[in-house]
Amino acid sequence: MNKVIKIILSTFIGFTNALFGAGGGLIAVPIFKSEGLTQKEAQASAISVILPLTIITTAIYLYRGYFNITDALGYIPFGIVGSLVGPLLIKRIPDKILRKIFALFMIYSGINMIMR
Amino acid sequence: MDLYVIISSFIAGLLSSMGFGGGSVLIIYLVNFLDLPQKQTQGINLLFFIPCAIISVISYKKQKMLDFRRTLPVTAFAVIGAVFGFIALSYIPTHLLSSFFGGGLLIFGLTELFRKSRVKGSRGSGNHRR
Numbered sequence: 001m002n003k004v005i006k007i008i009l010s011t012f013i014g015f016t017n018a019l020f021g022a023g024g025g026l027i028a029v030p031i032f033k034s035e036g037l038t039q040k041e042a043q044a045s046a047i048s049v050i051l052p053l054t055i056i057t058t059a060i061y062l063y064r065g066y067f068n069i070t071d072a073l074g075y076i077p078f079g080i081v082g083s084l085v086g087p088l089l090i091k092r093i094p095d096k097i098l099r100k101i102f103a104l105f106m107i108y109s110g111i112n113m114i115m116r
Numbered sequence: 117m118d119l120y121v122i123i124s125s126f127i128a129g130l131l132s133s134m135g136f137g138g139g140s141v142l143i144i145y146l147v148n149f150l151d152l153p154q155k156q157t158q159g160i161n162l163l164f165f166i167p168c169a170i171i172s173v174i175s176y177k178k179q180k181m182l183d184f185r186r187t188l189p190v191t192a193f194a195v196i197g198a199v200f201g202f203i204a205l206s207y208i209p210t211h212l213l214s215s216f217f218g219g220g221l222l223i224f225g226l227t228e229l230f231r232k233s234r235v236k237g238s239r240g241s242g243n244h245r246r
Binding site: 006007010011012013014015016017018019020021022023024025026028029030031032035037038039040041042043044045046047048049050051052053054055056057058060061062066067069071072074075076077078079080081082083084085086087088089090091094095096098099100101102103104105106107108109110111112113114115116 | 126135194204242
């Protein structure tokens, strides 16, 4: 994957995140894999890319009144618990299997998007 | 706290912290159980992701699975893309774009699913670059 394609795809990550509120991570993982990262490292890196984007998008959604912070608060405590487990769990899943799971996830997200 | 909330938010946190955030479990719960409007569910899911991602990033950094020097350029361009995305929001019919994007994801996912594992990458757990 040459630099120009990487730049375009990276831009696209943010573009889709702004438009759909999600989906950017699915583009980020292949970019990092093309740089030689393992499936796990690529998925971890994708999260770190999506984080600042999500902060921006969330701020704008709040500003535009699409939702309120209080709507989301109830889900956060156990979400945090889950997030503590995830990074530890993912280390135990072999990359080969992880890749297939991620592929299934892409398919599922793709179908979801088409049906919007 | 509602048991459904506990379970759905736990699973959502688990999955998104492993990198499976896009088609979040939480949105499924919000749409099917609570029947909230789309933008609201998206917003809730977005806000939910932030603490989950912060914790994940800290954990991955500790496990040395993350290199900010690598992620920074991608992040920078992504932010630029987000600016364009927000401008485009007012002009582009998103349902058209989502069909294209969804189609692309579908195709890519299918090829990944049926791709034979290359010998180079099929040994080892993949926890670290060799």
